[in-house]
Amino acid sequence: MSNIESGGAPLAANPLTQAVLEIDDYASGLGWDQPARLFALVDTDRLRVQEPGLADELGLAEQTAGALTPIEQDELPAGTPLDEFLATIAWPEVVSGCALTVERLMLPPSAEQAMPEGLDEDALGQWVAAHPERQEVRMTVAVLRDGTRESAVRLRAKDAATEVLTGAALVPGLAEALSATFEE
Known part of the structure; x- marks a missing residue:
């Protein structure tokens, strides 16, 4: 992945926001x-000390203290x-933390009033996909072990x-699910 500064995305105020924007930029590409x-x-500094070969491969230069390096994991299992x-x-x-980027369809709150009752998950998905006000979004959500959270949301229409x-607090349900991966 490229660094935020070289990818043209805005600079972030803290390491977690910077990591989320770096992942969003990567996914956008x-x-x-x-x-x-x-x-x-x-932790980028820890990675450079413990895995210098990997740090070199990733092109990690000296970073701001507390910088985080996103490392993509294996592909998620299909159908799960x-x-x-x-x-x-x-x-x-x-x-130190984890992040997930996922694409979804979203509707404005006004569309909830028109939603038919009693739809199963498949039927609801079809109804949302056919709705004229649907928006395709990419959500990137990250959490740290200490509970700190950050999210980035990108609309396909404003890519x-x-x-x-x-x-x-943009995607609280997904942040909760990611936080639970650190609970013992």
Whole structure:
């Protein structure tokens, strides 16, 4: 992945926000209609000391203290619901946090009033996909072991680094599921 500074995305105020924007920039470079991607977040200084070869391979130069390096994990298993997959993860101590990027369809709150009742999950998905006000979004959510959270949301209709919305509470359900991967 390229660094935020070289990728043209805005500079971030803290290491977790910077990692989230770096992952969003990386995912953006892959295009849309991609599978979910999981990342371990490791302390960059610690990585350089413990794995200098990997740090060199990743092109990690001296960073700001506390910088985090996202390391993409193996592809998520096809056909397994995301919540079930996340429930199987346990991170080693060397991992400071984790992040997930996933694409979804979203509707504005006004569309909830028109939602038919009694739809099963498949029928609801079809209804949302056919709704004229649907928006395709890519969400990148990251959590640290201490509970710190950050998210980035990018609309396909406004696919530019300057249009990415960030905030700690944008995708609370996914942040909770990621936090649970650090619980013993």
